[in-house]
Amino acid sequence: MKNNIRVERAILNISQAELAERVQVTRQTINAIELGKYSPSAVLAMKIARVFGKKVEEVFELEDTD
Template sequence: MTNNIRVERAIKNITQADLAELVSVSRQTINTIESNRYVPSTILALKIARVFGKPVEEVFILEEGD
């Protein structure tokens, strides 16, 4: 799975720390998700998508083989 979190953050002009605060996780958690080293829970993915005002499928993309 890949994600567009970095792009969406740039569009909203928010930092990893800002996003982390909005969804109640650490900045390091956002960093590992952005780097595709950690797959968020469904609840966290939905919270992140809500911050960006997008459906979860537009923020997180399933790749072939997932």
Template sequence: MKNAIKIQRTIKGLTQAALAEKVEVTRQTINAIELEKYSPSAVLALKIASVLEVETDKLFQLEEKDWS
């Protein structure tokens, strides 16, 4: 799953640590999501979208491989 968290986070002027604190996870979790090593749960995805003030489907995009 692709995501635009880094771009949106930069637009908002937030560091990974700051975003992590707002959504109540560790900085490592935000880093893993941005690097596409980890797919967040629906709740976490909605929290991130809410903090970055972006629609969830603009923040996360499904890829071909997600359907297998």
């Protein structure tokens, strides 16, 4: 699963810590997801997309390996 969290954060100009706070997870969780270390739950993916004013599919992309 790929994602553009970094880009979307840059557009909003918010840190990983601030995004984490807005979606109620730890900064490490945002960091891990952003770096593709693991993929989030649907709930978290929807919350993140919502912060960015985007659809889930605009922030996250399925890969062939998913």
